[in-house]
Amino acid sequence: MRHATPGLIRLSAPSRHRRPARSQRHAWREPYRTAHLLTRGLAALIVLGICVMLGVLFVADERDTTPRRLAAAEIDQLIASRAVDPEPLTEAEVFPSGSTAFGVQETGLTADCTVAVTGALRFTLQRYGCSQAVRAALTVPYADYRVTAGMLNLSDATGATAVGDQVRSLVESGDGGFAQMSGEATGAGTPVVWRTRGHYLMYCVITGPDGALVPADEPQLDQLTHDLLDVYLSETVLSRRV
Template sequence: MRYASPLTLPRSPTRGQHRRPAHRHLRREPLSTTQLFTHGLAGLIVLGIVIMLGVLIVADERRAPTRLASAEIDARIASRAVDPAPLTEAEVFPGGSAAFAVTGTDLTADCSLAAGGALRTTLLRHGCTQAVRAALTVPYADYRITAGMLNLPDTNSATAVGDQVRYLVETGDGSFADMAGTETGPGTPILWRTRGHYVMYCVITGPSGEPVAADAPAVQQLTSEVLDTHLHDTVLIRRAS
């Protein structure tokens, strides 16, 4: 019996072997001076931004309690009962600053010496026990300035005095006096603020005592620096805190 010879299958062609490319070791060229400088500058800028943000956050956190504690500040200086420590010259006018120079100070228990006309009796009637005054000069104007702080029994008394000051100055029946006790004439800028049981004020005249324009830019700057920034923000807020 004849068997058919097995078929010989053709061999598939051998596929070529693929070589794996050899790994090339790339040499890093050293950074140029310009590149190093650029990288360093970018790092400094990022660091500066981070520091600035940190400072702003800390400053905001420090300011926040003052904003939130406004009612508490008012409560702490609402009356002499809760704020019994008397004022001193060193507290109210400790010395000169970048905004003004102090040329003389005075502390008296006779508040009538700080006023003229009907304002004298107003201060006595409402129980003023202290007047701390100072003669000031400012570098941007040739003014004769008297600033002061009055110590009243409570907030209601201080507010009543403030209201009377407005009325008396408008009618010419009373006003604050300068350091020498001289009553100021009509048209003299008389500026005042009240907070708690205190009245803060400022009298501004020319170098010989003559009136100055109440709307002069220097008067507005002086009001901000002496009454608002110094007497209120620095002295009163520090006392309440």
């Protein structure tokens, strides 16, 4: 009966039936590995792209040193009072030498604002806390004018506006006004123009050669006051402070 042992060879037959199962699992794993590798590669590319983009943005931000131009309302807020704008004015800041817009002949800075004005305007400046008067004697390239220009540093915008409101009545009545660079009072009829912005009051007194009276209807007066007060002192000087 032991000669029947060759029949045990049939027990190995099931092993032949398991081989297709192994080949099927192998065939299923290959696409999975490929997709997995592709997914990891794609993720790596995405991360690399993000890093490159952030690097470009960082470099561009570092290179962009151009200051943002502030709106007029933002500038007004930043110079609304000495509390938010405490840095004192300087002669070089307001009337630098070598200016191409105006010929700067003489400058002066004083903490005694009363030397820049006459009459009752002196008491007005003291009342509203004027701390500085920066003045200059100027010439203009397009007319034979002699100009005394100045910037007064008041405590706040409310005070500057109040002083500006009183200037007109004082000048018209002859009870006060702005002095020339020499300290002399301006004669009757002398063109005097002023502006306020923030806690500053800007002004100019205009005469002809040797202090001669300039007719108030000369067309170049409008250009001068616009260039000096509106463009230079208001826009250039005060905008540069902030």
